[in-house]
Amino acid sequence: MNRLGSKSGHLQSVIEIGETDRVFILTGAGISAESGLATFRGAGGLWRNHRIEEVASPQAWRRDPVTVWEFYSQRRRAALAAQPNPGHLALARLEDILGDRLFLCTQNVDDLHERAGSRGAAHMHGELFKSRCDTCDRTPFEDRNTYEPPDGIPHCGCGGWIRPHICWFGEVPFEMDRIARALDECTLFLAVGTSGVVEPAASFAARTRANARTVYIGPEEPTNSYAFAEAYLGKAGELLPGLFHCAGASRRTTG
Numbered sequence: 001m002n003r004l005g006s007k008s009g010h011l012q013s014v015i016e017i018g019e020t021d022r023v024f025i026l027t028g029a030g031i032s033a034e035s036g037l038a039t040f041r042g043a044g045g046l047w048r049n050h051r052i053e054e055v056a057s058p059q060a061w062r063r064d065p066v067t068v069w070e071f072y073s074q075r076r077r078a079a080l081a082a083q084p085n086p087g088h089l090a091l092a093r094l095e096d097i098l099g100d101r102l103f104l105c106t107q108n109v110d111d112l113h114e115r116a117g118s119r120g121a122a123h124m125h126g127e128l129f130k131s132r133c134d135t136c137d138r139t140p141f142e143d144r145n146t147y148e149p150p151d152g153i154p155h156c157g158c159g160g161w162i163r164p165h166i167c168w169f170g171e172v173p174f175e176m177d178r179i180a181r182a183l184d185e186c187t188l189f190l191a192v193g194t195s196g197v198v199e200p201a202a203s204f205a206a207r208t209r210a211n212a213r214t215v216y217i218g219p220e221e222p223t224n225s226y227a228f229a230e231a232y233l234g235k236a237g238e239l240l241p242g243l244f245h246c247a248g249a250s251r252r253t254t255g
């Protein structure tokens, strides 16, 4: 893997995007780190000494739904207080330039991409501000409430429990058809702030290597670094603004 850029955030080069390029961007918890939201792995990655896998699974929900709702209630509060950072804003500006030649896929459940101006991001792991019934097929609905003791678990009219609209470990991620098409079509694949350990997203880069230039952006090499041709090592909020030059566009994404 060719390492470019530097930890100080000064770039040695920019990424040229040609007029026929199609760009797939995969983001992970790292892009929201500079907005103050904790990542899952590494420093600060535990919640009350639980690994994420212990509070984000159907088994955890069946065993202790109160603790699961406490975890997501706390995440709802943190995400509501957070603001998009320059990394989110740079990707929204890139989408303004490229239109439907950019496909944004996020593993994050926060809404910071949307609040930065991105439209149509595929939230493969669900959305923090939506809930659904764990029993009936009622459509997932907007829900910004928090559910913590002494209040109980919210109930659906059918008698089931209301759960977060999140893809838990062992469940099937959302929007995989749309994501698969975009992976097949892309000529530039960019992963930002994801450690490359959780499937299926961890395999996206390797899957696109035959058709796309693969680039990683984050402060440290991901676990699946073998799948990337290049890495820009540094913080997303420092590197993404000014990183791209689009053919036909008169300015970089920062303007």
Ligand code: APR
Pocket (backbone or CB within 6 Å): 027, 028, 029, 030, 031, 033, 034, 039, 040, 041, 042, 045, 052, 053, 107, 108, 125, 192, 193, 194, 195, 196, 197, 198, 217, 218, 219, 220, 222, 234, 235, 236, 237
């Ligand atoms: N800019 C870019 N990347 C950063 C930054 C930053 N400022 N700060 C940290 N990172 C990087 C870390 O180096 C790490 O590689 O972000 C990555 C975060 O990794 P994880 O915490 O494992 O997050 P992610 O890969 O998104 O996790 C995948 O795991 O638990 C599940 O469903 C959850 O969607 C999540 C999935």
